[in-house]
Amino acid sequence: MKIGIVDTTFSRINMGAIAIDELRNYAGVKYVRRTVPGIKDLPVEAKRLIEEEECDIVITLGWVGKAEKDALSYIALSVGKIIAELMTNKHIIDVTIHEDEAEDEKTLLMVAENRVREHVRNAVDLIRNPERLVKQAGTGQRQGYEDVGPIQR
Numbered sequence: 001m002k003i004g005i006v007d008t009t010f011s012r013i014n015m016g017a018i019a020i021d022e023l024r025n026y027a028g029v030k031y032v033r034r035t036v037p038g039i040k041d042l043p044v045e046a047k048r049l050i051e052e053e054e055c056d057i058v059i060t061l062g063w064v065g066k067a068e069k070d071a072l073s074y075i076a077l078s079v080g081k082i083i084a085e086l087m088t089n090k091h092i093i094d095v096t097i098h099e100d101e102a103e104d105e106k107t108l109l110m111v112a113e114n115r116v117r118e119h120v121r122n123a124v125d126l127i128r129n130p131e132r133l134v135k136q137a138g139t140g141q142r143q144g145y146e147d148v149g150p151i152q153r
Contacts, residue, residue, distance in 0.1 A: 001127055002030040004049030004058035010038045013109060015061035015095070015116050022120040029124065039064065039096070040073055043080030050088040057123050061116060062096040074098070091126055095119045095143075115144030 003023060007016035016033050023031055032053045036045050039062035046058040060081065064074045074096065085092050095116055102108035122143070125132045140148040 001124075002032065002053070002055045003123060003127075004046060004053060004055035005031055005033045005061065006042050006045045006049065006058060007033070007035050007061040008038050008042065008063060009035060010065075011061065011063035011097075012099075013063075013112055015063070015097075015112065018113055018116045019059055019061060019095075019120050022117040023124075026121055027124045027128070038073065039077040040080065042077055043084040043092070046081065046092045047084040047088055050084075050090045050092075055090075056127050057090060058092045059119060059123050060092055060094050060096075062094070064096055064098045066100045070099075091123070093119050093123045093126075097144075111144040118143040 005016050005019050007014070007019075016035065020031060020033065023029060032049055032055060034045050034049065036042060042060040042062055046060055049055045049058050062074070062077060064070045077096070078094070081092050081094055097108065097112045097115065099108065102111055122133070138150050140150050142148055
């Protein structure tokens with residue numbers, strides 16, 4: 001198993017280093033890391049890691065600013081990522097932090113680190129242990145924040 005990790009220079013923290021730390025602690029799998037300038041560059045690099053480096057899954061690590069143009073860039077990333085997934089028939093796990101989702105930098109850092117670590121575990125489970133994810137279906141899991149839990153019947 002090999003996991004691709006792609007982060008950006010636009011990010012305000014080293015998300016790639018957090019992902020690698022979690023991979024080493026959680027799964028001990030091989031990985032390949034690349035860094036691109038911004039989020040619109042993530043899909044093509046993810047596709048390259050799948051096709052040229054034979055990664056089984058890729059985790060893209062993006063950071064979105066507060067401006068409207070940043071939100072539009074995120075939409076472009078999302079569409080490009082989906083196209084790359086369909087072209088390669090492989091999962092590309094999008095881990096994006098939006099600067100407007102927290103009031104202060106301390107909370108934003110906590111959300112970012114938690115989200116990266118939780119999605120790294122999800123990526124490993126998608127390949128190695130998909131039944132673990134099946135058991136969590138409908139349980140209100142949230143990456144980065146507290147889980148919201150299921151709606152009781």
